[in-house]
Ligand SMILES: *[C@@H]1O[C@H](CO)[C@@H](O)[C@H](O)[C@H]1NC(C)=O
């Protein structure tokens with residue numbers, strides 16, 4: 001009987017946890033310009049795939065490689081995870097195997113924010129602009145769940 005109670009409680013609890021995660025993932029979903037190995041920004045954006053990123057990909061990523069005159073030689077844009085896009089990965093670097101070429105990487109977190117391409121240290125940055133408006137709601141929702149869970153436990157124990 002104890003096992004059954006435990007099972008019921010866990011099931012109840014997961015009924016509250018699942019919607020919280022759902023709310024979280026919906027609010028995170030973004031769409032980015034995506035292209036690979038294009039030579040102009042116009043081409044990249046024109047042929048961009050209009051498809052939302054996977055739930056764990058909360059950022060838009062741009063990699064821009066320039067020659068010594070600052071002309072684009074290679075341009076790629078994609079969705080990215082927080083691991084791929086952070087303060088350490090963004091910026092401009094000289095390419096190790098081709099030191100006259102510069103690689104600039106930028107990341108940002110609102111839909112279609114990777115329209116423009118990074119060309120120097122000023123714009124090769126991690127730009128975070130999204131408001132986490134669901135956060136407060138989630139916390140209230142979570143603690144309501146915990147409260148009901150405890151109440152349910154007391155109810156089950158007293159039976
Ligand atoms: C783009 O270029 C990189 C590096 O040269 C290569 O590894 C990759 O396969 C290319 N991707 C496409 C889609 O051509």
Ligand SMILES: *[C@@H]1O[C@H](CO)[C@@H](O)[C@H](O)[C@H]1NC(C)=O
Pocket residue numbers: 119120121122123
């Ligand atoms: C960086 O690039 C932008 C756009 O190309 C330009 O307006 C800006 O002056 C540049 N900044 C520096 C410090 O070179």
